[in-house]
Amino acid sequence: MDKFLDVFNFATLPFYWGVFPDYWDGFEPEKGKPRTKELKAAAQWLKERNVTVKGHPLVWHTATAPWLLDMSNEEILKAQLARIEREVTGFKGLIDMWDVINEVVIMPIYDKYDNGITRICKELGRVGMIKEMFAKTRECNPGATLLLNDFNTSINYEILIDGCLQAGVPIDAIGIQSHQHQGYWGHEKLEEVLNRFSHFGLPIHFTENSLLSGHLMPPEIGDLNDYQIPEWPSTPEDEERQAKEVEEMYSILFKHPLVEAISSWQFSDDGAWIGAPSGFIRKDNSLKPSYKVLKKLIKEDWSTNVCCKTDENGIISFEGFLGEFELVCGDKIVSFQLDKDAENVQLVNLLQTDVLV
Amino acid sequence: MDKFLDVFNFATLPFYWGVFPDYWDGFEPEKGKPRTKELKAAAQWLKERNVTVKGHPLVWHTATAPWLLDMSNEEILKAQLARIEREVTGFKGLIDMWDVINEVVIMPIYDKYDNGITRICKELGRVGMIKEMFAKTRECNPGATLLLNDFNTSINYEILIDGCLQAGVPIDAIGIQSHQHQGYWGHEKLEEVLNRFSHFGLPIHFTENSLLSGHLMPPEIGDLNDYQIPEWPSTPEDEERQAKEVEEMYSILFKHPLVEAISSWQFSDDGAWIGAPSGFIRKDNSLKPSYKVLKKLIKEDWSTNVCCKTDENGIISFEGFLGEFELVCGDKIVSFQLDKDAENVQLVNLLQTDVLV
Numbered sequence: 001m002d003k004f005l006d007v008f009n010f011a012t013l014p015f016y017w018g019v020f021p022d023y024w025d026g027f028e029p030e031k032g033k034p035r036t037k038e039l040k041a042a043a044q045w046l047k048e049r050n051v052t053v054k055g056h057p058l059v060w061h062t063a064t065a066p067w068l069l070d071m072s073n074e075e076i077l078k079a080q081l082a083r084i085e086r087e088v089t090g091f092k093g094l095i096d097m098w099d100v101i102n103e104v105v106i107m108p109i110y111d112k113y114d115n116g117i118t119r120i121c122k123e124l125g126r127v128g129m130i131k132e133m134f135a136k137t138r139e140c141n142p143g144a145t146l147l148l149n150d151f152n153t154s155i156n157y158e159i160l161i162d163g164c165l166q167a168g169v170p171i172d173a174i175g176i177q178s179h180q181h182q183g184y185w186g187h188e189k190l191e192e193v194l195n196r197f198s199h200f201g202l203p204i205h206f207t208e209n210s211l212l213s214g215h216l217m218p219p220e221i222g223d224l225n226d227y228q229i230p231e232w233p234s235t236p237e238d239e240e241r242q243a244k245e246v247e248e249m250y251s252i253l254f255k256h257p258l259v260e261a262i263s264s265w266q267f268s269d270d271g272a273w274i275g276a277p278s279g280f281i282r283k284d285n286s287l288k289p290s291y292k293v294l295k296k297l298i299k300e301d302w303s304t305n306v307c308c309k310t311d312e313n314g315i316i317s318f319e320g321f322l323g324e325f326e327l328v329c330g331d332k333i334v335s336f337q338l339d340k341d342a343e344n345v346q347l348v349n350l351l352q353t354d355v356l357v
Numbered sequence: 358m359d360k361f362l363d364v365f366n367f368a369t370l371p372f373y374w375g376v377f378p379d380y381w382d383g384f385e386p387e388k389g390k391p392r393t394k395e396l397k398a399a400a401q402w403l404k405e406r407n408v409t410v411k412g413h414p415l416v417w418h419t420a421t422a423p424w425l426l427d428m429s430n431e432e433i434l435k436a437q438l439a440r441i442e443r444e445v446t447g448f449k450g451l452i453d454m455w456d457v458i459n460e461v462v463i464m465p466i467y468d469k470y471d472n473g474i475t476r477i478c479k480e481l482g483r484v485g486m487i488k489e490m491f492a493k494t495r496e497c498n499p500g501a502t503l504l505l506n507d508f509n510t511s512i513n514y515e516i517l518i519d520g521c522l523q524a525g526v527p528i529d530a531i532g533i534q535s536h537q538h539q540g541y542w543g544h545e546k547l548e549e550v551l552n553r554f555s556h557f558g559l560p561i562h563f564t565e566n567s568l569l570s571g572h573l574m575p576p577e578i579g580d581l582n583d584y585q586i587p588e589w590p591s592t593p594e595d596e597e598r599q600a601k602e603v604e605e606m607y608s609i610l611f612k613h614p615l616v617e618a619i620s621s622w623q624f625s626d627d628g629a630w631i632g633a634p635s636g637f638i639r640k641d642n643s644l645k646p647s648y649k650v651l652k653k654l655i656k657e658d659w660s661t662n663v664c665c666k667t668d669e670n671g672i673i674s675f676e677g678f679l680g681e682f683e684l685v686c687g688d689k690i691v692s693f694q695l696d697k698d699a700e701n702v703q704l705v706n707l708l709q710t711d712v713l714v
Contacts, residue, residue: 163520
């Protein structure tokens, strides 16, 4: 985990209600036995290390609780809302950011198998479903950051967001998945997607990014979950490609004024979704080039490291990236934060030093 | 026009704000000179012949007023709303049904040429735009039937309608275009579209139907307006095909409980949109087989024609299609209406006859 903490300050914890086959055990695969304790321990551990934690997802048709199928639609809705209440209230303070609902564009027409969430989404409609789920989540944690999340980056998702906003759904950030198992989007598609989803003026989170250091998945696979192979090796040449793609993609996202979070879906190839070599470290824990590239971007290129002398009034001024700073003066260290709305930062009493931004 | 009135009881009048090249002169191509008088005369003429009239469309990016381009977005919005107010108020009583806004799915991304409506739709968003336009139309004619209309029958349009309804837009009927210049949808697609758009429980109007009695347009043409040929003949074998398609399509639509209107986009090949042989009569005014087929369906198969005798209480009962009826008894004739909500129809005093439905 040191390798993780060395580069990242944000983590997504899995709250899949049911079992995600070959991937995750589920939060409450058996009714009445939620894994609250394990998840709280994980969230607590991350919080103590200054990692912001997001819960993913509160509502989804895939990997949902199988026992919903025995219920009437009215009971399913009640159970789903009670589930939101339990998790969002129970994790408040540890988790104040949620992917409230996942992949609603296909939710009511998902036909791979019957499931309780698709059933109620058919009845409520997409926007009606989102509205109910956001209202309950907001009620349970008024200060939380709430996301709508989808892999669909087409006009469908734009129209869905537009409808939600006009219907008064309190979306705090737009979540965009970018699993690129079938090939890197490239800067043109990336910029086009950013351009279209910027129209809403809302923060954008790249919630689930995957770039592979192995062979690509054939383009004809529709649902990525369907691609099952015994071994998916990471190769030296693909690792170089992955590093270049990570560098370009993260750089474009970092400089976009509305992008506020980028989550890579896998840190390690070990246990990665669908077994893809999409991590920054290999199964043996060794670092891939993509890890080194990203660490350099975050810890060097996008860090501010300046030495200055105060002027006659005790003021220093410098230009720097937004974020957390440490001001070191002799053997004294003081932390401060630069954010978008900050004007002057005054640290007068501590160090007899002012910082002017 | 006798041929028209013999079969149809509903007409769409063109309110394109600007010139529709090679098709229509426009309602107000020159600012301040609306063709109110001509359109009123046409609406009046139709009304006198018991033809329900719909105005089409109040808002559209295609064939809109070119002089909007000289305005700021604020001014365009003001002009558009004033235009709605003028037409909807002015035609109230003559026209109480409007295609309020046309083709919003592509409206903000329409890039064939710059136009004022796309500009303001980009700014307001799709649902925001629809909301404003419906609110103004409703304000000017509270009792009117208001439609959203689109050629896009994909999930995009479903999500757009869902968002509008959740945002409180007072849509009275969903308008679905079905220009089939590139081939008849067939019953499977037709039923699939009906099935998807029935979820909202709203009345459905097939607002713009085209079926050709000539060769089909090549499938690679994206915007049908782009297909320009000097002559597009109606042929005997294609006329037979058209008649079969009309029969099947109209029969499926007629029996669907939510379909309340079907408009063919062309009555005659003369002056038909993009010159396609899509009418029920040829350029020389002779009847195509499709005319005869449709007339038989409407005037015979879907008409109720029964002779009955009253029972000892003076009551007759029969099963019949919904709509207008004439009860003939000796030399007395009385009209009545059967509609969905009707229970008994009592015509006691006039003919000493009760009709029990």
